[in-house]
Amino acid sequence: MFTEAPGIPYSVGNSPIAITAADLNGDGFIDIATANVGTSDVSILLNNRFEIFSPGKTVPLTIYSFPFDITSADFNCDGIPDLATANPGTDNVSVLTNNGAAQFSVTNFPVGTLCLFNGFFVIILLIRYNNPHRSDIQ
Ligand SMILES: [Ca+2]
Ligand SMILES: [Ca+2]
Numbered sequence: 005m006f007t008e009a010p011g012i013p014y015s016v017g018n019s020p021i022a023i024t025a026a027d028l029n030g031d032g033f034i035d036i037a038t039a040n041v042g043t044s045d046v047s048i049l050l051n052n053r054f055e056i057f058s059p060g061k062t063v064p065l066t067i068y069s070f071p072f073d074i075t076s077a078d079f080n081c082d083g084i085p086d087l088a089t090a091n092p093g094t095d096n097v098s099v100l101t102n103n104g105a106a107q108f109s110v111t112n113f114p115v116g117t118l119c120l121f122n123g124f125f126v127i128i129l130l131i132r133y134n135n136p137h138r139s140d141i142q
Pocket of ligand 2 (some may be wrong): 077080081083084085
């Protein structure tokens with residue numbers, strides 16, 4: 005049986021459409037990130053260890069990128085989880101590299117129309133190829 009966590013609902017950017025969970029600040033507690041299609045940004049909610057998430061760091065993405073999906077993995081192999089969004093508005097993927105304190109630098113990678121699926125729905129699929137220590141995006 006599930007019970008509501010204290011303090012919910014948490015505020016994020018406009019029209020959150022996808023969510024991922026990872027320990028983004030290295031304190032051992034799983035945090036939350038949302039892709040907000042309405043504001044073209046990512047919201048970070050840090051877990052304060054008591055099932056309460058502190059609201060609202062916002063990581064802006066390119067205007068009109070409309071991120072439809074988000075995932076977390078260690079994309080640069082530094083042992084710190086990063087984030088990535090699929091952006092149908094700008095036909096690219098944004099990789100949000102984490103410095104370990106839940107502060108992110110954004111790099112965009114063009115993927116053309118491969119970012120689109122069935123017109124609107126976008127999925128990021130992580131596949132580990134030959135190197136089990138490296139995460140790739142397909
Ligand atoms: Ca954490
Ligand atoms: Ca990393």
